[in-house]
Each structure stands twice: as structure tokens, then as C-alpha cells.
Amino acid sequence: MDNTTTPDYFRDVTDLHGIEADSWRLLQAAVHDRSCGWRLPALATCSNREVRQRTVVLRKVDDQPRRIFVHTNIRSPKLKSINNNPNVSWLFYDAVRQVQLQLTGLATVHTDDDIAEQIWQDETELSLRGYLAPYVPGTVQSAPESNLPDDVGQRIPQREELSKARANFAVISSAVDTADWLLLRPDGNLRARFTYEAGAVSTVDWLAP
Numbered sequence: 209m210d211n212t213t214t215p216d217y218f219r220d221v222t223d224l225h226g227i228e229a230d231s232w233r234l235l236q237a238a239v240h241d242r243s244c245g246w247r248l249p250a251l252a253t254c255s256n257r258e259v260r261q262r263t264v265v266l267r268k269v270d271d272q273p274r275r276i277f278v279h280t281n282i283r284s285p286k287l288k289s290i291n292n293n294p295n296v297s298w299l300f301y302d303a304v305r306q307v308q309l310q311l312t313g314l315a316t317v318h319t320d321d322d323i324a325e326q327i328w329q330d331e332t333e334l335s336l337r338g339y340l341a342p343y344v345p346g347t348v349q350s351a352p353e354s355n356l357p358d359d360v361g362q363r364i365p366q367r368e369e370l371s372k373a374r375a376n377f378a379v380i381s382s383a384v385d386t387a388d389w390l391l392l393r394p395d396g397n398l399r400a401r402f403t404y405e406a407g408a409v410s411t412v413d414w415l416a417p
């Protein structure tokens with residue numbers, strides 16, 4: 209979409225419930241739309257007074273109850289941080305639609321349950337190749353290191369070759385407690401806040417941008 213076409217989301221900017229519903233519609237679309245900025249949120253964690261953010265790929269979005277999912281290496285430092293403190297924050301920005309969404313909520317790590325298994329099964333071989341990583345992510349290396357075994361560096365592995373990668377695979381899911389929506393507009397920005405209880409909308413408010 210460019211700025212000259214009719215907006216496909218957030219058409220009625222007076223309708224708070226419509227904006228909330230559209231935010232979840234756009235999150236769901238972003239999972240499958242590589243051009244959508246909301247596909248690559250920043251996930252922020254904080255533990256032992258260390259605040260970290262990193263870009264991740266949004267892999268799945270449930271709207272009943274509201275929950276979002278990404279996957280990661282089971283040995284990555286962010287999982288230690290989440291295990292210490294499951295409070296997380298997510299930052300999404302769609303530069304085409306000029307809309308930001310900040311979510312906060314509690315994260316859960318899935319390794320052996322149905323959620324992890326389903327997302328593993330649904331992923332492409334290319335997305336899962338990184339889980340063949342021989343080294344713990346973030347460990348010091350003596351030379352440039354792709355953290356891929358030599359025999360898959362230049363190709364996409366077959367499904368059977370990925371079975372040993374499954375042990376490195378984890379899913380982070382996040383419930384959502386608050387959503388802060390901000391739309392940039394030439395005639396004045398608009399901002400709204402939504403709160404959730406048990407995965408459903410509990411309050412909707414306009415905020416001063």
C-alpha cells in the first residue's frame with residue numbers, strides 16, 4: 209500500500225473498538241506479509257537490571273485469547289532473561305501505514321508442548337535451518353562464525369536433516385496486558401490504549417499523543 213491509496217486498516221479513526229480489532233487483524237496479516245513492518249517487532253526483556261531488545265519474526269498471532277508467538281534458539285540469552293522475569297514489551301512499527309504498536313505482557317517459553325510442536329511443524333526448512341547451530345548463540349568465537357554446520361551453509365536442509373535441530377528450538381509466547389497504538393497523520397497524530405484481562409479487551413481509551 210502507498211499513501212495515495214485508501215487505507216486498508218484503521219479506516220475509521222473515531223472507532224476505538226474498530227482500531228483495537230484492526231490492530232489484531234494487522235498483526236495476523238503481518239505473520240504472512242513480508243512487506244509489513246509489524247512482521248519484525250523488537251522484543252524487550254529485563255532481568256538482573258539488564259534491559260535488552262532484539263528484532264524477531266512474528267510467527268503466529270491468536271486473537272482469542274490475544275497472544276503472540278515467535279521462535280528462538282533454546283540456548284539464547286533472552287530465554288534466561290524471560291525465565292528470570294517474564295515481563296516483556298514488544299515494539300511494532302509499520303512505516304507504510306505509519307502506525308506504531310507497543311504491547312506489554314507476560315511471556316511463556318515452550319519447548320516440548322503442543323504449541324512448540326505445531327509451530328515447528330508449520331515452519332519452512334529454511335526458517336528452521338538456524339536451529340542446527342552448533343554453538344550457543346552469543347558465545348565468543350576466534351573467527352567469523354555463521355553458526356551453521358558446514359554441510360548446510362550453502363543449501364536448505366531436507367526435513368529429515370532437521371530432526372537434530374528440534375532440541376534447539378523454543379517458542380516464546382506472550383499474553384498481552386496492554387496495547388498502546390499510535391497513528392501518525394498529517395492532520396494530527398492519534399493515540400489509543402487498550403487493556404486486556406484474560407486475553408480479552410477490558411478497557412479502551414484515547415490518549416494524548
Ligand SMILES: Cc1cc2nc3c(=O)[nH]c(=O)nc-3n(C[C@H](O)[C@H](O)[C@H](O)COP(=O)(O)O)c2cc1C
Pocket residue numbers: 248260261262263264265266278279280281284285286287345346
Ligand atoms: C530481521 C531479523 C529477524 C530476526 N528474527 C529472529 C527470530 O525470529 N528469533 C530469534 O531468536 N532471533 C531473531 N533474530 C536475531 C535476534 O535479533 C538476536 O540477535 C538473537 O535472537 C540473539 O538475541 P539474544 O542474545 O538477546 O537472545 C533476528 C534478527 C533480525 C535482524
